[in-house]
Amino acid sequence: xxxxxxxxxxxxxxxxxxxxxxxxxxxxxxxxxxxxxxxxxxxxxxxxxxxxxxxxxxxxxxxxxxxxxxxxxxxxxxxxxxxxxxxxxxxxxxxxxxxxxxxxxxxxxxxxxxxxxxxxxxxxxxxxxxxxxxxxxxxxxxxxxxxxxxxxxxxxxxxxxxxxxxxxxxxxxxxxxxxxxxxxxxxxxxxxxxxxxxxxxxxxxxxxxxxxxxxxxxxxxxxxxxxxxxxxxxxxxxxxxxxxxxxxxxxxxxxxxxxxxxxxxxxxxxxxxxxxxxxxxxxxxxxxxxxxxxxxxxxxxxxxxxxxxxxxxxxxxxxxxxxxxxxxxxxxxxxxxxxxxxxxxxxxxxxxxxxxxxxxxxxxxxxxxxxx
Numbered sequence: 329x330x331x332x333x334x335x336x337x338x339x340x341x342x343x344x345x346x347x348x349x350x351x352x353x354x355x356x357x358x359x360x361x362x363x364x365x366x367x368x369x370x371x372x373x374x375x376x377x378x379x380x381x382x383x384x385x386x387x388x389x390x391x392x393x394x395x396x397x398x399x400x401x402x403x404x405x406x407x408x409x410x411x412x413x414x415x416x417x418x419x420x421x422x423x424x425x426x427x428x429x430x431x432x433x434x435x436x437x438x439x440x441x442x443x444x445x446x447x448x449x450x451x452x453x454x455x456x457x458x459x460x461x462x463x464x465x466x467x468x469x470x471x472x473x474x475x476x477x478x479x480x481x482x483x484x485x486x487x488x489x490x491x492x493x494x495x496x497x498x499x500x501x502x503x504x505x506x507x508x509x510x511x512x513x514x515x516x517x518x519x520x521x522x523x524x525x526x527x528x529x530x531x532x533x534x535x536x537x538x539x540x541x542x543x544x545x546x547x548x549x550x551x552x553x554x555x556x557x558x559x560x561x562x563x564x565x566x567x568x569x570x571x572x573x574x575x576x577x578x579x580x581x582x583x584x585x586x587x588x589x590x591x592x593x594x595x596x597x598x599x600x601x602x603x604x605x606x607x608x609x610x611x612x613x614x615x616x617x618x619x620x621x622x623x624x625x626x627x628x629x630x631x632x633x634x635x636x637x638x639x640x641x642x643x644x645x646x647x648x649x650x651x652x653x654x655x656x657x658x659x660x661x662x663x664x665x666x667x668x669x670x671x672x673x674x675x676x677x678x679x680x681x682x683x684x685x686x687x688x689x690x691x692x693x694x695x696x697x698x699x700x
Contacts, residue, residue, distance in 0.1 A: 350375055354415040356393065356401050357447040358383045383417035391416055395451065441471040450477035454531050454578070456571075457481060458510060458564065459539025461488040464586065464651055468536055470496050473503040477534075482510035482521060484539075512539055512563030513549045522570035531578035532571060537564040537628075538586045546615040554609040556617070560624035565631055572639070579643025583635060587628040587648040594622035 346352060349366040360381040363370045372380050387393065390407035402413045450472055460469040460481035473479045473496050483489035489507035496505050508524065511517035525532075540560045547555045553562065568575075568583060575581045596607050606614075607623060632648035639646065 344374070344377065347375060352418055353413070354383055354401060354418065356395065356449050356451075358417075360418070360421055379423050381421040381423055383415055384420050384422045385417060388416055441467060442474070445471055445475050448475055450475045453477045453533040455479045455534040455536065456525070456532060457536040457538055458512065458567070459483065461485060461492040461507075465536070465538040466492050466495075468538065469505070470499070472534070473505045474500055476504075478504040478530075479506075480525070481505065481507045482539075483507060484509070484511040484513075510539075510567075512559045512567075513555055515551050515558075515563070515566055518563055518566050519570065522567065525571070526574065530574075532574045533578050533581045534584065535568065535571065535575065535582075536584045536586070537568070539564075540586070540621075540624075542621050543617045544620075545617070546612045554615065554620065556620040557609050557624050557627075560621070561627040561631065564628075568635065572644075575644045576639065576642045581644045583632070583639075583644065583646040585628045585632040585646065585648045586651060587632070588621075588625040589650045594619055594626055596623055596626060 346362070349364060351363045351365065352360060353363055353370075354360055359372070360383065361370050361372050362375055364375070374381065387403070390405060392404045392406065394402055394404055396402055400413065401415075402411055403415060404411050405416075453472075453476075455469070455472045455477045457465050457469040457472075457479065459465040460479075461483045465481075469479045469481055469492070479496075481489050481492055483492075486507060486509055493505050493507050496503050508521060509517065510521040541556055544556055549555050549558045551558065564585065575583070596603060608627070610620070629648045632646045636646040
């Protein structure tokens with residue numbers, strides 16, 4: 329108390345009352361911080377009690393939280409038509425008492441991406457998600473959009489992509505989402521996508537290589553390559569190469585490649601241990617849909633590892649993720665046997681919201697990097 333008295337901080341009626349020159353403010357996440365206008369500094373701890381606080385509950389009816397051009401949070405009272413930088417919930421703050429972390433991990437197989445990203449702000453960050461009109465891609469795109477990121481849904485079917493955009497906007501009308509055409513089965517389409525994106529003069533903080541096909545009958549693309557290999561791996565490989573300069577310019581940035589545990593059940597080497605390129609894009613006689621998928625997923629991991637080695641010195645990291653075993657999605661629709669298998673296994677599999685927590689957990693680490 330002697331130190332407080334010497335500093336002039338004990339001359340108030342309550343220990344929670346702020347000394348002259350101090351102001352109480354809140355972040356978008358609801359955490360309280362304290363601004364000292366005399367010394368022009370801010371801190372998380374109350375200048376008298378040393379406690380950290382956060383606001384409790386939702387905003388009162390008719391209030392909305394906004395952010396000005398300087399990133400400062402302010403509040404709009406639509407009923408009384410006024411704005412203020414003072415959070416109306418400050419009268420109901422609660423102490424933030426740090427507890428000893430639990431012994432078990434914070435996130436597990438039942439954690440959704442929305443739970444992982446809870447309280448995270450991706451405002452100002454640009455995210456591209458391939459194959460984002462359904463499944464894991466849609467859930468990933470939605471999660472980032474609802475947390476403030478500007479998200480581009482890179483899809484082959486624009487009708488379904490625009491429908492996905494509408495679904496996200498229905499959840500939050502201020503979400504920044506748009507659809508762009510990207511057909512990974514056409515290298516020309518990949519090139520056109522990259523050119524259109526670059527013409528926007530935008531940053532690119534996150535590139536999620538998610539799109540994939542599974543159990544396709546043998547076919548060749550317009551580029552005369554086996555379809556599974558080109559869509560699952562080569563198309564994404566080419567896309568990253570074309571956007572590499574944008575990623576480096578946007579550092580810190582991250583590439584997330586959605587792979588699969590099934591990469592373990594194949595090989596791309598010949599009997600002498602050397603890479604056999606003929607296995608990557610096999611002929612019709614040597615084609616087996618499951619092996620083609622497994623090989624493409626192995627290529628995903630090898631690519632992601634090498635990409636990280638080459639770009640991490642420039643502030644761009646790359647991670648390959650496994651979304652979960654036997655998750656139920658539309659990827660299996662090409663053969664009735666796989667559809668039956670996935671249907672029988674559905675009660676024991678993850679939902680899409682759970683499957684894409686792996687991707688979002690990688691981006692949570694990115695969020696931490698962006699703010700260090």
